[in-house]
Structure formats: C-alpha cells, structure tokens
Amino acid sequence: MKISEEGLMPSPIEQMDAASVIQILDLFRSNGIEGVVDGGWAVDALLGEQTRPHGDLDIALMHRDVPRLRILLETAGYADVPSVDRREYNFIMGDSLGHRVDVHSYEFDEAGHNVFGVAYIPEQLTGQGTIMGYLVRCIPVDWLIKFHDGYELDGNDYRDVRALCDRFGLTLPARFGRFVEE
Secondary structure, eight states: OEEETTEEEOOTTSOOOHHHHHHHHHHHHHTTOOOEEEHHHHHHHHHTSOOSOOSOEEEEEEGGGHHHHHHHHHHTTOEEEOOTTOBTTEEEEEOTTSOEEEEEEEEEOTTSOEEEESOOOGGGGOEEEEETTEEEEEOOHHHHHHHSOSSOOOHHHHHHHHHHHHHHTOOOOGGGTTOOOO
16 A cells, blocks of 8 residues: 555555445345444444545454355455465455455454454444445444554544544544644
C-alpha cells in the first residue's frame, strides 16, 4: 500500500469496495460462517456509509470456520497473500482484482474465555451496522475506539475515530490531540 502524509491509501488495485464486501459477507453467511467486521469497514458499518477507501476487509470469525472460509475464498479465486506476521489465526487472502480479506480467528472455551487466536473477548464482537443497507455484525463503537491504541496513529485513524466520536456523542481520546482538522 502507498503511504501518504494522511496515512495508508490503497492503490487502485488494492481496494475493497462496498459491493465486494457484501458479496464476501453474503458468501460466508450463506455457508454458515458468521463473520464480524473489524477495522475500517467496521467503522463505516457503524456510521452507515463509506467514508474512505479501504484496502481490505478485516473479518473476525471462530477458528473452527477457517478451513471452510479458505475453501470458499479459494473457490472464488482468492489465494494466500504473503505477510511477515502471518499466523494460523491471522492471515490475508487476495484475488487478482486486488481484493483482500484479512482474517482474524479466535476460539472461546465454554466459559467465553479466549483460548486461541486473536485476543478478542465476546463483548468485542457484539456490534451491528450496515454496509449499503446490508446488516452486518461488527466491532462495537467503544471497542473500535479502544482498538486505535498501542500503535503509531495516522490520519485515517484520526478521521475514523473522530467520525465515530462525532456520530455517537463521545469525547475524542487525548491520544488524537496531535491531529489538526484538515
């Protein structure tokens, strides 16, 4: 991805448009996989509109669904995308059109404790939003804002969190104080 002063900007072939997101989510849903939208598309789902270009679709799902997800994506023309931080529970698949699905899997025990994968907890997977009117499960607003911590923030992070805070009447976290309105 190209890096600008404002943050990561998908190149023309690294874009995950809303129609492609819905197509992927509908493929999963129709095959019994309940994914939870994370990342930039989760922000836009909560806002009910696309606010910026996205280079990928971040999706959280139960680890037991990974083998079926892989088969579905491979059948749709996706393959593994090399990544230095690839794990069994965190990997990217892409197609020749530049669509990318960033998979984050997890496993909970009977008590709801995370025992494998990305360190989600159940309450982080309870949001609902829409993408072009299509109802999706997503990370709730409070957790999306908290997830914007622990790494170097860029302009996209600021705009995402600012939009969420404005829409939901929340105070912008102090860590975003260095950003100036454009």
